[in-house]
Amino acid sequence: MLELAVLGLLHESPLHGYELRSRLKATLGTFRAFSYGSLYPTLRRMRDAGWIVEDEGDAEVVADAPVLTGRRGKVVYKLTADGKERLTELLAEAGPSAWEDETFGVHFAFFGQTDPEVRVRILEGRRTRLEERREGVRSSLARTRSRLDRYTLQLQEHGLESVEREVRWLTELIETERRSSQAPAEELSRTTPPTERGAP
Amino acid sequence: MLELAVLGLLHESPLHGYELRSRLKATLGTFRAFSYGSLYPTLRRMRDAGWIVEDEGDAEVVADAPVLTGRRGKVVYKLTADGKERLTELLAEAGPSAWEDETFGVHFAFFGQTDPEVRVRILEGRRTRLEERREGVRSSLARTRSRLDRYTLQLQEHGLESVEREVRWLTELIETERRSSQAPAEELSRTTPPTERGAP
DNA sequence: GCGCCGATGTATCGCGGCGATACATCGGAG
DNA sequence: CTCCGATGTATCGCCGCGATACATCGGCGC
Structure with missing residues (x-):
């Protein structure tokens, strides 16, 4: 669930937690929030699973669109090759797991990559x-x-x-x-x- | 949350778990499910708190409306005086706790008693x-x-x-x-x- | 020059609820 | 006479939420 959302967002560009959360809100809109209370544990799980890696230090080129802070990010998350694979796998799912209440919105949000x-x-x-x-x-x-x-x-x-x-x-x-x-x-x-x- | 729903339903008539769940589905409709996985723990909590009591044995007069099984209920839950008080208290709440996403539907469903x-x-x-x-x-x-x-x-x-x-x-x-x-x-x-x- | 505030940023904890699952009984259809 | 679907009680693990705790930064007024 959150996993898919994170993979989808990180596929577009590496992000750190805070921005990830903002994007989540902006992308999922009214439909779902996803607080830090689930985001960080999920991030950790995903890191342990090897889908993402944490990149510390310079986050100079984090943001592309608005002014935004840009510099000074602490922990930047990016997809690994395995993560991309996992994303592909999840995006290919066309069963109930993709159209139930909680999941559908997330799947839909990434239809562009589906x-x-x-x-x-x-x-x-x-x-x-x-x-x-x-x-x-x-x-x-x-x-x-x-x-x-x-x-x-x-x-x-x-x-x-x-x-x-x-x-x-x-x-x-x-x-x-x-x-x-x-x-x-x-x-x-x-x-x-x-x-x-x-x-x- | 579930607590209010249970109090509201039991105020109308004593019920056992299964029927409680059906009513929950019928009353809250599309808006919320409330599986047994939350119902039974809630019932226990409420019993421990003294809002409800478990009545075993005859449930002869459980249902009034349809044919339904009627007899043979196992555990029938009914409101205590404290439970009624608690219900009144909850129904009188007019703060954010009554109009947030998860709560509003339940409060609304019992507007008849509000x-x-x-x-x-x-x-x-x-x-x-x-x-x-x-x-x-x-x-x-x-x-x-x-x-x-x-x-x-x-x-x-x-x-x-x-x-x-x-x-x-x-x-x-x-x-x-x-x-x-x-x-x-x-x-x-x-x-x-x-x-x-x-x-x- | 300084202090305060709101935005940015990372992280944890408790708990309410969900879906799956396991049983057990009963009435009726085949 | 057997199997099935409805009735019925109950638990387990996991997910996600809301609250909370900090810490830093830039800009604002004073």
Whole structure:
């Protein structure tokens, strides 16, 4: 989980803990935090496993984009060859471990480094997962609606709508992926393709 | 957290572990699971604290609504006087502990047993919390949008929309609460038919 | 010239919760 | 008559969170 996130980020550039954490927040956004309380232990585990190495001393070229501190980093983490391999391995996974609640967001965040076919399979797996949940909630709601307290009902319905929204989102993403893989790499990198929804 | 949920459920009627878990799922819906791995330890803690007692043997009158097994429950948990007090205490809390991510859903689920004023304060606190987060995401997005990978961006925007949706939902709820507290207890309980408990 | 503050930076601890797992019993379908 | 899925109780290891503790640096006001 965090492991994948760290590998993915370090693959872009070496970072030290603090920046790693900032990137985590910026990348995963609303979806997950990842406090130091899990970051540092994970880093240690990964170091022991040999996926990353700690580089002390100069961190002169740490940051590329904004002003940022730049110099004076203490411990800079970077990927090893084994780490890259491990990352590839994790990014290739297209099973439940990639589309469960906690994991999906992280996998999605690194779709840019993921094989297109795997992307689609993960998106579909996720959607199926959510459709199952949706049906569960729906039938539970149908069975118990009358017995439910006003607020409980409200909560249920809000949850149901959230899931429905998520499913719609995924469907759109899947369609986009499909279109991209059909068309050769032309106008793909547009953030939102202006192309019409396509005649069915 | 789980503690509040358990107290809230047991306040309605005594239950055993398995049913407690089902209700938890039905009540909290999509929002949270609460596996046995946390339920049983919590029950033990609560028993040790004196909020609940274990009742073994007959569970004849456990369930009221559906057919259900009814008889043969093994360990039935019920609230003590202290437990009721503790519940009241928890339901009266209107601070951050009531509107953070993990807690809000549970508090909301038991709004039916919560003081109207507290309800509004929690809803507002929650909304403020989410508005802060929304602004955070927005500015982060504004700063980094151009540098962001296609998928990361997608994730950010989806997250942002989720938060916005949540805020809208809360605003609606708050308005409803306000209207209800102005009007005397007349047509408040639209969702649940007024006092139909025994006349089908 | 100095002190304070917020951002940067590294790190640990306790604990709440999850998923997996292990059993055991019961009613009903085949 | 047997097997299966629902009911039922319970534990274990791991993950991640929030709080907390420090330490340094640059810039701000005074």
